[in-house]
Amino acid sequence: MADDRKEGEKVYGEEAIIQRYLAPLAAGFPGAFGLQDDCALISPPPGTELVLKTDPVAEGVHFVAGDAPEDIAWKALAVNVSDLAAKGAQPIAYLMALSFPEAPAAAWLSRFAEGLQEAQKCFGCHLAGGDTDRRPGPLTVTITVIGSVEQGRMVPRGAARAGDALFVSGTLGDAALGLLQHNDEARAQSWALTLAEAEHLRIRYARPQPRLALAGALRQHAHAAMDLSDGLAKDLGRLCAASGCAARVRFATIPLSEAAAKALAADPALTERIVAGGDDYEILAAVPADKARAFVADAAAAGVPVAEIGRVKAGSGVTIDGADGLPMSLSRTGWDHF
Amino acid sequence: MADDRKEGEKVYGEEAIIQRYLAPLAAGFPGAFGLQDDCALISPPPGTELVLKTDPVAEGVHFVAGDAPEDIAWKALAVNVSDLAAKGAQPIAYLMALSFPEAPAAAWLSRFAEGLQEAQKCFGCHLAGGDTDRRPGPLTVTITVIGSVEQGRMVPRGAARAGDALFVSGTLGDAALGLLQHNDEARAQSWALTLAEAEHLRIRYARPQPRLALAGALRQHAHAAMDLSDGLAKDLGRLCAASGCAARVRFATIPLSEAAAKALAADPALTERIVAGGDDYEILAAVPADKARAFVADAAAAGVPVAEIGRVKAGSGVTIDGADGLPMSLSRTGWDHF
Structure with missing residues (x-):
């Protein structure tokens, strides 16, 4: 399969990637400030606590260069949301640190953003912030997802008992x-x-x-x-x-x-x-x-x-x-x- | 300068790294569950909102192989906490995704953890969760910091006015x-x-x-x-x-x-x-x-x-x-x- 990430018109510059491809994923979430601020703001619903998880996916480990960009995006968010589900939590928002070894192709970015859009609609959360950079090494998508759970109701890992x-x-x-x-x-x-x-x-x-x-x-x-x-x-x-x-x-x-x-x-x-x-x-x-x-x-x-x-x-x-x-x-x- | 990360006794295995070097950084923060859970739990102080920021630092871009591990650790946390300070927020906790190209040396890890310990004491926050993996590419430390700010009081980037x-x-x-x-x-x-x-x-x-x-x-x-x-x-x-x-x-x-x-x-x-x-x-x-x-x-x-x-x-x-x-x-x- 062709490596679409390197083919066709390239997108240079952090701001271009953020404004053209990522900002639409933050639309509708006020605490994302249109991705124009340094930070994201999250107001937890009253009576809830926040559950957080970060798990990176990297080319060559969690996906391969030829994988569909929509699938890479979906998986990067889904593997994190899956942890929240197990804790009994509902996703609110996510931060994403994107690292490209070279300027990505416009077509690849566009499909990657589509995959995220589809996933976040399905999971009920929005992109709220993050970071985009270029550096040697594999393409890496590091998502941190933030969810909420009723106070004191998070389902832990460490409380199983004999007989369960x-x-x-x-x-x-x-x-x-x-x-x-x-x-x-x-x-x-x-x-x-x-x-x-x-x-x-x-x-x-x-x-x-x-x-x-x-x-x-x-x-x-x-x-x-x-x-x-x-x-x-x-x-x-x-x-x-x-x-x-x-x-x-x-x-x-x-x-x-x-x-x-x-x-x-x-x-x-x-x-x-x-x-x-x-x-x-x-x-x-x-x-x-x-x-x-x-x-x-x-x-x-x-x-x-x-x-x-x-x-x-x-x-x-x-x-x-x-x-x-x-x-x-x-x-x-x-x-x-x- | 020698690259201490590759010298001396190595530490193999995610669990060994987490339990020996990272879990002590989570001590005293109940929502970290001793780094034994999938997720971190954060209870925002009443009347506050959460401010979040993620910014990775990578070898060859933000630091070089010979840099002191304590300094790399300090910087990885400090650059994120700095964003919170600008928003008028106080740090609570952070998640850290660590990615090593090869099994790290025990001495390097120990000094890296010391740098984090020093930084988190200074900034008033704890490690609450994260992920450790090994993959090709530069050593990368991706920290997501979570802070709190009184409701409605976050200082935004986009509200400067002519005359200020x-x-x-x-x-x-x-x-x-x-x-x-x-x-x-x-x-x-x-x-x-x-x-x-x-x-x-x-x-x-x-x-x-x-x-x-x-x-x-x-x-x-x-x-x-x-x-x-x-x-x-x-x-x-x-x-x-x-x-x-x-x-x-x-x-x-x-x-x-x-x-x-x-x-x-x-x-x-x-x-x-x-x-x-x-x-x-x-x-x-x-x-x-x-x-x-x-x-x-x-x-x-x-x-x-x-x-x-x-x-x-x-x-x-x-x-x-x-x-x-x-x-x-x-x-x-x-x-x-x-």
Whole structure:
């Protein structure tokens, strides 16, 4: 795929990029001051606290040069909003630090801004400020998202308790298989997916959907929650470590899409990829057993399927029982940026 | 100077870096959750709004590989806090996205964390969250700082009016001359500075001091303000553009340190460097003429010297009258990251 970022008319100058492409993303948010001020101003709704998250995406790590600019933009915002959803928070605004290795092409910028526009409409937030510069190194998009949550109601990571039921939203592994399909077409052909199934995996990688609709049910019922970005195995390990407990999960209960189930049937070694591949952007939640039924009902009412995959236990460490009933031995437990 | 970042025992793994070096910076801030959660939680003091700013610093652009890790850390936080000061806000917390091209050395990390510890104590804020990763490209420190300001009292950039007096805090040009001195020792020798004077310029570049003490006087008296990061000429142009007005400044009234005055006497071509060199991290404020005296008094009471350098006018554009009384023609108007 051509690298559109370098092709066609270039846009030189920070002010030109800000005023032509970014200021429209700030329209309608008074505290952005049309991106003409140094700072953004956010007035939290009365009775709320602010939840903040920053997570950069970089070319060569989180996306590749040929990726559609709309998708890069969407993903840069979505991965941050996904964290807010897991905390039971609603996004308000975001700051964005953009770093280009060379002057970007007008067409690329225009599509990048379109992707952000689409994402922020979908997630209910606005660009409120940021920084644009040019420096050597990969194209980097560092978004800081700011959300609000009713005072004292943020869902933490570290408050799971032994006996809690473990839930995940949606289906796991799709994005990891989507990336594998992109990088290893030969292997993906052995899965014999239909075009629609292959497209499903692709879109799950390119366009993660933060589970904002689940925020209410999480605030209402969950002891602890986090979004899954580095794979279930690793992220569940983090939730357990933060909560001072252990977990046991059955692979057979992990919800899979039809596409993922078909790929797995053709290639059972994908088990590991599904639990450790990352990029799911689904929610992992620890819900007290006596609230599990209500959680499932409220999630369903919000349009988000959730599935119980195991239990929180006393102790430490994560066990995933494989399809054969034996604990899986994972050669890598998940994505580590180091 | 040796590149300490690559020397000695290395620290591998995101969790090790976070728990050993960064978590202590979050101690005492409950909303940081010991850096064990995905997100940070900030409870704005009642009756306040939040002011946010993000500004990355990167190796090769804002600092060089041999720079002291303490200084890099200090600067990364200070350049963001400086923006808050100009808005009349007080820092609460910051998020930090750290990106390393290779596993950093333990000694480097330890000194980097010390610099942050020193800076955050001085500025009154805590690390509340962030992200650490490894990827190709320069070492990058992207800080997002969050401050609070009494509701409706943020000092904007875009509300200067014709007739306002223009003030700057401290002295201008020191940091730009400090950088020049570092990069061009031969030229700096012609300035015949004492060791103390040379050190003054160096420290002004390495350790910018955000003018937080001026926040109250700005809220009380200023129509508009911003911090000077890209040079007076360019930043004043931005303040005027945002306010829909013009400005006229006399170079002779720009406050200079003894070191800068001596360098300028020896090398009159430094005039341009002083108004366009950047990295001042002083405050530029537009104050209504009838409040100018009170502003100076309140600033002095807060321990911050301010000097009137010109006036806001009707129209557009910035004129700086040079030492010879003629408008200066600037070959570059200031630092542009593009």
